[in-house]
Amino acid sequence: MGSNMQTLAALLTPTIAVAAAVIGYLQWRTAHQRVMLDLFDRRMTVYEKLRRSMSLINTSGKVSDESNRLLLEAEGEAAFVFGQDIQEYLRELWVICVQAGTLAPDNGYQGDEQSARRLKLLRTVSDFYNKGPDRFAPYMRMDQKRLQTPIEYLLERNKIRKSYGDHPQQR
Secondary structure: OHHHHHHHHHHHHHHHHHHHHHHHHHHHHHHHHHHHHHHHHHHHHHHHHHHHHHHHHHHHOOOOHHHHHHHHHHHHHHHHHOOHHHHHHHHHHHHHHHHHHHOOHHHOOOOHHHHHHHHHHHHHHHOHHHHHHHHHHHHHOOOOOOOOOHHHHHHHHHHHHHHHHHOOOOO
């Protein structure tokens, strides 16, 4: 009877250590997913401001103070949540919007050459809807999978194991 108790006591310590390690891993994974979700939310906020800015420009056909404000806010916030490629893209859009705004008819530019140049700039801005999502997509993916339960993991591994039986073994 005494040796059974000693064996049980000796097995209890490693069992508790393994349980603590599993709990620690699950807490780390939860914290990591929370950070990724917060980062996604911040990136989505920048993207939505940019979309609203482009929408204002496309619907009115001119660069307004509101669209410039939204674009500058998106550019400022992007510095902390996106890579250099997105920051450069937003700066390019801002330069194009400023150029298109200065060529507006209400600024005294009425010539055909200025109108053609302004139209070309506005087409570049409206091209955001074709090229923008592809540029932002690598940053906006939420590809973290849900952590499987032990039963789900074992069932998936069993399916993989059974799939090997479909092919005859070569000797």
